[in-house]
Amino acid sequence: MQLPIYYPLGLAALLFGLGLWGALTRTNAVRILMFVEIMLNGVNLNLVTFSRYYWQSSPEMAAKAPILTLFIMTVAAAEASVGLAIILAMVKNRGVIDVDKVNLLKG
């Protein structure tokens, strides 16, 4: 008996919802970046689940399944490195890590 497709898809949706909740609840910039990673991870789980349940049994089709997941991981790594660098510059220049206190552009 195979695992029904709804279980991993439901887990991915819950993971994304939890990440969304955390990113909107917390004000620490590093922690918000962590929740963005969690949300991207939920998306990856969704993609891997669909590729598992939809691929044809040919190696050519199955070999193309993880490509988009790989690119999402690449972009996530780039986003995390640049985001953390921006946060470190923010801490260095303004001395705050709380996104609520970064209000220089506020009218």
Added chain:
Amino acid sequence: MTTDLLMSGQFWTFIILAVVTLISTYRMVSVPLITHAALFMALSFTAVAGIFLLLQAEFVAAIQVLVYAGAITTMVIFAIMLSGIGDIKAERKSKVKVWHSNPFVVVVGAVFAAFMLYLYSTANLPKEAAGQNMAKVADIGMSLFTTYVIPFEVASILLLIAMVGAIILTAKEAES
């Protein structure tokens, strides 16, 4: 739900990994210390890597452990350490529970998850998984270097630009 499913080891492995994932992600939100949140994030990523293995995506699972549980967690912990001790300790009081946080925010997350679950329950999805994964890592690499070679090169340029940007943003100004 059939008893057949309840007897399978695949089902219980998935349930255990899913529970670990969800609890550690919830603890990421609720734990007061941000270093603990980073470690819970590593646990969550590792459990999701186990689910990738369960879905026969062993290459993605390996990349998940390398990139997410290894590199990104290390980078986040480095950023926490570099951003000053005062900020780490200042969060100690701000313990977040579901019933303490802004109700609007909880509604946004819950409505999204419920909407996705509703879509999945109404969609015409395959009941059974496809057969055994015939692809080897070599096949993935072959398609990455033939069909998808241009996106691959663009991704490498993106990583190069991200690295240069991170260095420029964090490096100290040269003495003039």
